[in-house]
Amino acid sequence: NDITQVPELQDYLRFLKPKRFTLKAYKKYWFTCRDLTLRLYKTSEECDSHVTPAHDINLRGCEVTPDVCLTQQKYGIKLEVPMTDGMSDMYIRCDTEDQYAKWMAACRLASKGRSLADSTYDTEVASIKAFLQMQHPAPAPAINPQELDIATEDYMPPRFLKKLKGKLVHRILEAHANVKDLTLVEAKMNYIKAWQSLPDFGISLFVVKFNDQKKEDLLGVSYNRLMRMDISSGDHLKTWRYSTMKAWNVNWNAKVMMVQFEEGNIIFECLSADCKVVHEFIGGYIFLSTRSKESNQMLNEEMFHKLTGGWA
Structure with missing residues (x-):
């Protein structure tokens, strides 16, 4: 809230920049996000000492995509960063939902040319957390799967029907348990927000x-x-x-x-x-x-x- 200081995010995260013919391994770095730039240092002490960062990434114009799997506690961010020869893929791995929401919001805003000082940052963080909350599996379905004859093809796209054949009904009922207490308007709004959060929304x-x-x-x-x-x-x-x-x-x-x-x-x-x-x-x-x-x-x-x- 101090308008005399430029807002900045700092934390230890893991980073991967894939290269051909090499094994994929995330490395731990001290990340800072200030204005529209990500800077990665080997340690926080190097950052305090103003050592040249190991990576310096301009986020303006990059593509930001979630790489999340809640069941595996995987909270990742995929960046496609503009380079002279095309887009370069980079991956960030967070440890917690809270950490992921803050850094994902920062990357999304920076890709549009807006910094952490933007008034929508807190709203973006809250929206990401709400979207994650909707995806959490409920403790138990509110409806017994044996009592319903659910046609899974009415709910799921064809590419998932074979992949999750035996688990689909249970997963559908789990998702239903997360929204069963919402009003009709709230359910519609949550559906729209979830739709808008998909990587290819509106393209x-x-x-x-x-x-x-x-x-x-x-x-x-x-x-x-x-x-x-x-x-x-x-x-x-x-x-x-x-x-x-x-x-x-x-x-x-x-x-x-x-x-x-x-x-x-x-x-x-x-x-x-x-x-x-x-x-x-x-x-x-x-x-x-x-x-x-x-x-x-x-x-x-x-x-x-x-x-x-x-x-x-």
């Missing part, structure tokens, strides 16, 4: 071909960024934030889009949809970012049509 995918690439890629379009993704694995290769966007243009005849960013321009051909669809997505998200949360704000229809409509 629309298009098959495109970038002008400097020989093969096809996926273009992920989200509310605050564009992502180039590997079409086979879905791995993030590059991220561009709307906050660094200058302009975008469409060549309607060639069905090619050019988006101008501070770090350079990208040009791609849309293959799985008309480029007008991608253009409307970007324009719509830019328009929404200009709106305030006040319900009485007038809708600027002219601006909306200018941003989402086509022009030659």
